[in-house]
Amino acid sequence: MDGIFSGLEKLGLGNIGGGDLFEDPKKKEEAVKKEEPTKKLNLAKEEDFLFEKKYKCPVCDGSFEAKTVRTGKVRMKSVDIDLRPNYDEVDQSKYDVIACPDCGYAALGRYFNTINKYQVDDIRVKICMNYKRLDYVGDTYTYEHARNLYQLALANAVVKKAKNSEKAYICLKTAWVIRGETQRLDQAEPDFAKKKATNDAQEKELLANALNGFIMARQSEEFPIAGMDATTLDYLIAALAVETEKYDIASKMVSELLTSRTANSRIKDKARLLKDMIAEKTGSAG
Numbered sequence: 001m002d003g004i005f006s007g008l009e010k011l012g013l014g015n016i017g018g019g020d021l022f023e024d025p026k027k028k029e030e031a032v033k034k035e036e037p038t039k040k041l042n043l044a045k046e047e048d049f050l051f052e053k054k055y056k057c058p059v060c061d062g063s064f065e066a067k068t069v070r071t072g073k074v075r076m077k078s079v080d081i082d083l084r085p086n087y088d089e090v091d092q093s094k095y096d097v098i099a100c101p102d103c104g105y106a107a108l109g110r111y112f113n114t115i116n117k118y119q120v121d122d123i124r125v126k127i128c129m130n131y132k133r134l135d136y137v138g139d140t141y142t143y144e145h146a147r148n149l150y151q152l153a154l155a156n157a158v159v160k161k162a163k164n165s166e167k168a169y170i171c172l173k174t175a176w177v178i179r180g181e182t183q184r185l186d187q188a189e190p191d192f193a194k195k196k197a198t199n200d201a202q203e204k205e206l207l208a209n210a211l212n213g214f215i216m217a218r219q220s221e222e223f224p225i226a227g228m229d230a231t232t233l234d235y236l237i238a239a240l241a242v243e244t245e246k247y248d249i250a251s252k253m254v255s256e257l258l259t260s261r262t263a264n265s266r267i268k269d270k271a272r273l274l275k276d277m278i279a280e281k282t283g284s285a286g
C-alpha cells in the first residue's frame with residue numbers, strides 16, 4: 001500500500017491510503033521479482049495520435065480539456081497475457097485517467113461520469129479541499145505525470161468507496177503504465193538496471209493488488225465487471241496469478257476455463273498458453 005500511495009503528499013493528499021485498499025480482510029502476499037524482456041522502442045511523434053477532448057467535471061462543474069488517444073488511428077501490435085494492448089505509436093494506457101485540473105477529481109474514463117451525489121460530497125471534502133493544483137504543460141504525458149494521475153484516481157476511488165473492481169482496474173492499468181515505461185527505458189543509461197528493478201517491483205505489487213481486487217469483485221459484484229464478462233474476468237485472474245506467481249490460483253482458473261461450456265475457443269487458446277507457462281514455471285507435466 002505504501003508503494004502505491006507514496007508521493008500523494010505532493011498532491012496534498014498524504015492522509016489518504018493508510019488503510020487497506022480493498023474491503024476484504026484477506027491479507028495479500030508480498031510481491032516477488034520476475035524477469036521481463038526489455039527492449040527499447042522508438043516512439044514516432046506520440047502527440048500526432050492525441051487530441052484535446054473537452055470534459056465537464058461532475059464534482060466542481062468546471063470545464064477542462066484532457067489529452068485523449070485518437071481511436072482508430074493507432075494500430076495494435078500485440079497483446080500481453082494480462083490483456084494490455086501494445087501500440088508502437090503511443091502508449092495508450094498513459095491517457096486513460098481523466099483528471100480535473102481544478103478540483104482534483106480523477107477517474108478512469110469509463111467511470112468518470114458515473115458518480116453519485118454522496119460520492120461528490122466525499123470527494124469535495126476529502127480531495128478538493130486539500131488538492132494542490134497539478135499544472136501540466138507538454139505535448140504528451142511523461143510517465144511521471146501519468147503515474148501522478150493514476151495515483152490521484154486511486155485516491156479518489158478510495159474516497160468515493162468505489163467497487164473493488166474499479167480499484168483493481170486502476171491497479172492493473174497503473175501496472176501497465178509502469179510496464180510501458182520499463183519497455184522504453186534506455187539500456188545505455190547508467191541507472192537502467194536500478195530503474196528497471198524498481199519498476200518491476202512496483203509493477204508486481206500493483207498486479208498482486210489487481211489480482212486480489214478482481215478475485216473479491218468476482219465473489220460480490222454483478223457482471224459485467226469492469227466491462228468484462230465472466231469468462232474474460234476468469235482469464236484475467238488466471239493471467240494475473242501467473243504474473244504474480246500464484247500458480248495454485250492460476251491452475252484452478254485455467255482448468256475451469258478449459259472445461260467451461262461458455263468460454264469461446266479464442267479464450268480457451270489463451271488459457272492453454274497460460275497452462276504451458278504454468279507447467280514451465282512449476283516443472284509439472286501440465
Ligand SMILES: [Zn+2]
Pocket residue numbers: 057058059060061062100101102103104105
Ligand atoms: Zn473539478
